[in-house]
Amino acid sequence: MVKNLRRSLYLLVTCCVLVYFFRSYLSLAKLQGRWHLYTGSNISSEINIAEKLNSKDYMDISETSIKEYRSDGKDGVSSYKIRGDKLYSGDAIFKFKISNIGNEKVLNLTLIGYNFGHGEDKYIDDGESYMYIFDIDMDSHDL
DSSP states (O other), X not given: OHHHHXXXXXXXXXXXXXXXXXXXXXXXXXXXXXXXXXXXXXXGGOSOGGGGEEEEEEEEEOSSEEEEEOTTSOOXXXXXXXXXXXXXXXXXXXXXXXXXXXXXXXXXXXXXXEEOSSSOEEEOSSOOEEEEEESXXXXXXXX
């Protein structure tokens, strides 16, 4: 009886770990690529999303890092990690959500806190939100 319970517990823990890693890997794969910053006010009613994008405001996400390019010259590079629906990039903690609006894949990042490396996350209310559009072909649209 105890051996069967122990085997069942090991099997359950193994399955949970596999599901966690599988889910984390899928989230990571969805993020990789070039994301352009959306500057409009309401993306769901936008007819031409490309008009609200600037070719100089974007970020490239790879397996281990985020390279951000901004039109104001404040470019940056940081490593990141994902835990559930949270993205830890540098000192910032973002809640992220990927969705589809029309034909476009949209990344919504909301700043929810900071982690300064002291072992504790500091959460904030009403952090800034950013919306990015995945790999839109800027040359095929009239900007």
